Amino acid sequence: MAVVTGLGIGLVYGVVGLLSGFCMMSSLRDWWADGDGLKARTYALAMGVAVIATQLLAANGAVDLGKSIYLQPTFSMPLMFAGGVLFGYGMVLANGCGSRALVLLGRGNLRSFVVVTVLAIAAEMTLKGLIAPLRIALMQGSQTNATATSLPAVLSAGGLHGASARLLPALALGGALLVFALAHAPFRRSPGQMLAGLIVGLLIAAGWFATGTLGADDFNPVPVASLTFVAPIADALQYVMLSTGSTVNFGIATVAGVLVGSLLTAVATRRFALEGFQSPQHMLRSAGGAALMGIGGVMALGCSVGQGLTGLSTLALPSFVAIGGIFIGTAVGLRGALRVRPLKIEPQAAR
Numbered sequence: 001m002a003v004v005t006g007l008g009i010g011l012v013y014g015v016v017g018l019l020s021g022f023c024m025m026s027s028l029r030d031w032w033a034d035g036d037g038l039k040a041r042t043y044a045l046a047m048g049v050a051v052i053a054t055q056l057l058a059a060n061g062a063v064d065l066g067k068s069i070y071l072q073p074t075f076s077m078p079l080m081f082a083g084g085v086l087f088g089y090g091m092v093l094a095n096g097c098g099s100r101a102l103v104l105l106g107r108g109n110l111r112s113f114v115v116v117t118v119l120a121i122a123a124e125m126t127l128k129g130l131i132a133p134l135r136i137a138l139m140q141g142s143q144t145n146a147t148a149t150s151l152p153a154v155l156s157a158g159g160l161h162g163a164s165a166r167l168l169p170a171l172a173l174g175g176a177l178l179v180f181a182l183a184h185a186p187f188r189r190s191p192g193q194m195l196a197g198l199i200v201g202l203l204i205a206a207g208w209f210a211t212g213t214l215g216a217d218d219f220n221p222v223p224v225a226s227l228t229f230v231a232p233i234a235d236a237l238q239y240v241m242l243s244t245g246s247t248v249n250f251g252i253a254t255v256a257g258v259l260v261g262s263l264l265t266a267v268a269t270r271r272f273a274l275e276g277f278q279s280p281q282h283m284l285r286s287a288g289g290a291a292l293m294g295i296g297g298v299m300a301l302g303c304s305v306g307q308g309l310t311g312l313s314t315l316a317l318p319s320f321v322a323i324g325g326i327f328i329g330t331a332v333g334l335r336g337a338l339r340v341r342p343l344k345i346e347p348q349a350a351r
Helices: 002-020 024-032 038-059 077-093 098-106 110-127 132-142 151-157 163-182 191-214 230-241 250-268 280-299 306-313 317-334
Strands: none
Touching: 002 098, 002 191, 002 250, 024 038, 024 077, 024 317, 038 163, 038 191, 038 306, 077 132, 077 280, 077 317, 098 110, 098 230, 098 250, 098 280, 110 132, 110 230, 110 280, 151 163, 191 250, 191 306, 230 250, 230 280, 306 317
8 A cells, every 4th residue: 555655646746746847956046046936935835734744644643753764863963964965966966856857757858867877876876885884984983862853852852742742843844834935925826836835745744644554564564754766766776677576665656656647747738858968068967966966865864855845844853954954055056166057058969
């Protein structure tokens, strides 16, 4: 049930992502570089809905968020912050995050094929391959053991217990994000963007319900998780190559769903078109950005969706650190001396 639900969640995300252009990088680029905050409000609405809906599930016992990777007692804040910075800067180089690359690949964007493939290889190298020993050594040298790893846990330590400890910070943070989104008049006049933010936020909660309730089986436990794309893209590539003896999990199903949902939507709306790179330099930049996203996403335990939405929905303190790193890395890539400058189109490529 968790796998089937994951496929459905991915299908919906692929449809919404293609129709709305949902993406953290493009929303920040439009806001910081062009002054257009419409898509930023879409992302903020998704954040707020994800936080409130997820904490409501947890407060009612539908999911044990403590079993997720975001609320483990041992973590490395420096490593997660550095990983977030790498992911954010790589996201600018590749002109989109992993989830956006999957959506564009379904639309026929062959640049995204390179991004998805390189991201998967780099992530697998960091998880289990050549880079893994260095990552583990850095984590062990900077790890922190904490008894309170989330805002509800901090409030519980201060004397506020039960559902109140969950719902108070959830309503405060989620409410602030909703106010930020809905206070923007152009956003209120964009029902499509409002619906996209609402749906994506609810998909995060649906992922938690799928793995925490539908997938709950004492004899065959499924890890509690929701939408994230770095490790699942790596797992999906590994499954495609070495499927014998392997099983499809929730993450692989969501990756497949996003591709299929985007492809079907692109065909139905006549948006499907094959696209390639403008130049060798363009390909090199995209591949480099994908490698940084794969490495950084593993270090940060998530991507712009995996931490920016799913991690945030748990109110985990390390997730705020990772999200801060992603924002800083994206800001460095969009502004300042190290910003990623537009590529010059060579005459031959232009023809």
